[in-house]
Amino acid sequence: MRLRHELFAGLVVLASTASTCLAADGLTLPKDVALPANVAVAIYLPKQVREFRSVFRSASGFQTTDSVQLGNTFEETTLESARHFFNTSFMYEAAGTPGYGLLIAMHPNLKSEDRQLVATAHYAVFNSAGVSVLKGDSVVRWAPGIGGYNSDVMGRLTEQVINRTLTDIVAQLRPTADKFPTGEKTPLNMDLLVDKDHAAMSGTGFFVNSTGQLLTAAHVVHNCAVIDVRYGGNALPATVTASSALLDMAVLDTHVSSEHFLPLRHEGRLELGENVANIGFPLQSLMTDAPTVTRGTLSSRAGLSGSLGQFQFSAPIQPGASGGPVIGARGDVVGVAVGTLNAQELLKQGVLPQNVNFALEAQYVQKFLHNNAVAFTEGATDPHVSPDVPIDNVLPAVVGVRCYE
Amino acid sequence: MKRALSGTFALHVIVMLCLVSWPVVADNTESSTASSPASQAGDQAAVLLPTISFRADASGDDLFDGLQSAHLFAHLSKEAPGSPIQLRIYHSVHPAKVDAKNFFSGLLSVGTLGLSPVIMSGEHTMHYEIYVNGQRISRYEYSAKLSRSEYMHGKTVDATHGLGPDGVVWAKSTVDLFLNDLAHDNSVRALNDEYQVYFGALAPAAGIATTAQH
Numbered sequence: 001m002r003l004r005h006e007l008f009a010g011l012v013v014l015a016s017t018a019s020t021c022l023a024a025d026g027l028t029l030p031k032d033v034a035l036p037a038n039v040a041v042a043i044y045l046p047k048q049v050r051e052f053r054s055v056f057r058s059a060s061g062f063q064t065t066d067s068v069q070l071g072n073t074f075e076e077t078t079l080e081s082a083r084h085f086f087n088t089s090f091m092y093e094a095a096g097t098p099g100y101g102l103l104i105a106m107h108p109n110l111k112s113e114d115r116q117l118v119a120t121a122h123y124a125v126f127n128s129a130g131v132s133v134l135k136g137d138s139v140v141r142w143a144p145g146i147g148g149y150n151s152d153v154m155g156r157l158t159e160q161v162i163n164r165t166l167t168d169i170v171a172q173l174r175p176t177a178d179k180f181p182t183g184e185k186t187p188l189n190m191d192l193l194v195d196k197d198h199a200a201m202s203g204t205g206f207f208v209n210s211t212g213q214l215l216t217a218a219h220v221v222h223n224c225a226v227i228d229v230r231y232g233g234n235a236l237p238a239t240v241t242a243s244s245a246l247l248d249m250a251v252l253d254t255h256v257s258s259e260h261f262l263p264l265r266h267e268g269r270l271e272l273g274e275n276v277a278n279i280g281f282p283l284q285s286l287m288t289d290a291p292t293v294t295r296g297t298l299s300s301r302a303g304l305s306g307s308l309g310q311f312q313f314s315a316p317i318q319p320g321a322s323g324g325p326v327i328g329a330r331g332d333v334v335g336v337a338v339g340t341l342n343a344q345e346l347l348k349q350g351v352l353p354q355n356v357n358f359a360l361e362a363q364y365v366q367k368f369l370h371n372n373a374v375a376f377t378e379g380a381t382d383p384h385v386s387p388d389v390p391i392d393n394v395l396p397a398v399v400g401v402r403c404y405e
Numbered sequence: 406m407k408r409a410l411s412g413t414f415a416l417h418v419i420v421m422l423c424l425v426s427w428p429v430v431a432d433n434t435e436s437s438t439a440s441s442p443a444s445q446a447g448d449q450a451a452v453l454l455p456t457i458s459f460r461a462d463a464s465g466d467d468l469f470d471g472l473q474s475a476h477l478f479a480h481l482s483k484e485a486p487g488s489p490i491q492l493r494i495y496h497s498v499h500p501a502k503v504d505a506k507n508f509f510s511g512l513l514s515v516g517t518l519g520l521s522p523v524i525m526s527g528e529h530t531m532h533y534e535i536y537v538n539g540q541r542i543s544r545y546e547y548s549a550k551l552s553r554s555e556y557m558h559g560k561t562v563d564a565t566h567g568l569g570p571d572g573v574v575w576a577k578s579t580v581d582l583f584l585n586d587l588a589h590d591n592s593v594r595a596l597n598d599e600y601q602v603y604f605g606a607l608a609p610a611a612g613i614a615t616t617a618q619h
Contacts, residue, residue, distance in 0.1 A: 245542070246489055247603065305488075306486065309603065367603060371602065
C-alpha cells in the first residue's frame with residue numbers, strides 16, 4: 001500500500017531535507033508495506049509536549065476578534081496519525097500501559113532557523129523487552145511567505161513531522177505482530193525514554209540535612225520523568241518526596257549522605273538591609289557545572305503585590321537560579337530564590353527594573369519542611385553579623401538540578 | 406512577575422512555548438459535574454480563596470465583576486502580579502462550516518452594502534483554568550452552539566468579541582456553572598486548606614500589600 005500525505009494545499013511549501021526521509025518530494029512507503037501495520041504500539045511523548053496545542057486567532061468577518069480557535073494537542077495529533085500506521089496505538093504511561101510490541105519515544109522540537117520554521121523529531125524505538133531497535137531524526141522545514149507564521153501552519157507542520165517519523169519507522173522496521181509480539185508490561189527504565197541531552201528545565205537546590213534530602217523550587221521539578229542533581233562532579237538520581245505548588249517548594253531525595261548541608265535562619269527573622277548572597281547554577285545549558293555567587297542586600301520584606309511569604313533581594317540572578325539559597329550575613333539560609341521581575345515586560349512600559357528578585361522566607365521553608373517531616377537545622381542565634389557573607393562552607397551544599405522529559 | 410527565572414528551559418521548549426503554547430490546554434479535563442445550588446451555597450461559604458490574579462481575554466474580562474461578587478472570589482484582582490494563584494479565562498470557537506451560499510451572500514453584502522458577514526457561528530467554549538505557580542490544578546469548559554446572522558459595518562469593532570449578543574448572555578451564565586463546579590472541587594479545597602496552614606493568619610486586606618510598590 002502506498003501512503004502519500006498531502007502538503008498544505010497551496011498554503012505552504014515544504015522542503016524535505018531529512019536525511020532519514022524516504023523520498024525527498026513527499027512521504028511514500030514501499031509498495032509491499034501494508035498499513036495499518038499489525039502491531040501494538042505505545043508512544044512516549046514528554047508531558048509538556050503532549051499538552052501543546054496550536055492556537056490561532058479567529059476573524060469575525062474581516063475583523064480580528066479576541067476569540068481563538070484551538071487546534072489539536074500534540075498528543076491528539078500523534079494518536080490520530082498513529083491510527084493510520086498501526087492497528088493498535090496508545091500513549092505510554094509510566095504508571096500503567098497495556099502491553100506493546102513496539103515503544104516509540106519521540107522528542108519533537110520546533111524552532112526558527114535561517115528564516116525557516118523547522119520541525120524536528122528525535123525518535124528511539126524499543127521492542128517489548130526494552131531493547132533498542134531503531135533511532136533516528138525527522139526534519140520538516142517551512143519557509144514563510146507574506147504574513148509570516150501562524151499557529152495553523154504550526155499545527156500542520158507538527159502533523160507533518162509526526163507522519164514523517166512514523167513513515168520512517170514503518171519503512172525501516174516493517175513491523176508485524178510476529179516480528180514484534182506484544183509483551184507483558186514491564187517497568188522500563190525512564191532514562192531510556194527521556195532526552196538526556198537536553199534538560200527540559202534546570203534549577204538549583206541545596207542539602208538541608210545529612211541524609212541526602214535537598215530543597216529546590218517546585219516548578220523546577222514539575223512534570224519531570226527523570227531528575228538528577230549535579231554534586232561533586234557526579235550526576236545523582238533524585239526523586240520528589242514532598243512538594244507544594246503554593247509555596248513553590250519541593251524536597252528531593254538523593255539517598256546519598258551529605259556532610260554538607262545548610263542551616264535555616266533561626267525563627268526566620270529577616271533584617272532589612274542585611275548583606276546576602278545568592279548561590280545558583282544558572283544557564284546550565286551554557287555554563288560549566290560550577291556554582292555562581294552573586295551578592296546584594298535584603299532590600300524589602302515584601303514581594304510583589306499579591307505574593308505570599310516572599311521578600312525582595314538585590315543579588316543578581318539568572319534563569320536557573322530558582323531553588324538556590326539566599327545566604328544571610330551569618331552564613332545561614334534566609335530564603336530560597338523563586339522569581340524575578342520580568343524586565344522585558346516592564347521595559348515596554350518604560351521602566352527598567354534592576355536586581356528586583358524574590359525569595360520565599362525561611363520561616364515558611366521551615367514550616368514546609370516540618371509539615372513534611374524533613375529534618376533540618378537552624379542557624380546560630382549569634383547576633384554578630386559579618387559585613388561579608390561567608391560562603392566557603394556553603395558552596396559544597398549547593399547543587400544543580402536538572403529535569404528531563 | 407517572571408516565574409521562569411525559574412529554571413532554564415531547553416531552547417526547543419522555549420521556541421515551542423513562544424510559538425504554540427498560549428493558551429495551553431491539556432486533555433486531562435476534570436469533568437464538569439453539575440451540582441445543586443443548595444450545596445453550592447454551603448460549600449462556597451466555607452472557602453474564601455486568597456488574592457487571586459485574574460488573567461483573561463476580552464470575552465473573559467467581561468466576567469470579572471460576576472466572579473468577584475461571589476464569596477469564593479472576593480479577593481480576585483487584576484492587580485496582583487505576585488499572587489501564586491491565577492485564574493485564567495478565555496473564549497475559543499470552532500466555527501461552523503461556511504457553505505457556498507452563505508459565503509457568496511456574504512461577499513455580496515460586502516460589495517453592495519459595505520457590510521461584513523459575521524462568521525463566528527459555531528461551537529463556542531468558555532475556558533476556566535486555575536493555576537498555582539504555573540501548575541494547573543483545575544480546568545472547566547462550558548460550550549454552546551451559537552449562530553450569528555447579523556452583519557456589521559467593516560470598520561465596526563465587534564464589542565461582543567465574536568460571541569454575538571446572545572453569546573454574551575450565555576458567556577455570563579457560565580460564571581454560575583463554574584462557581585457550582587468549583588464548590589465541589591477537591592483541588593481548590595486542598596489549596597485553600599494549604600493556604601490556611603501557611604498564611605491563615607494573614608488576611609489579604611490586612612497583611613498583604615495590594616498595590617505594586619515602585
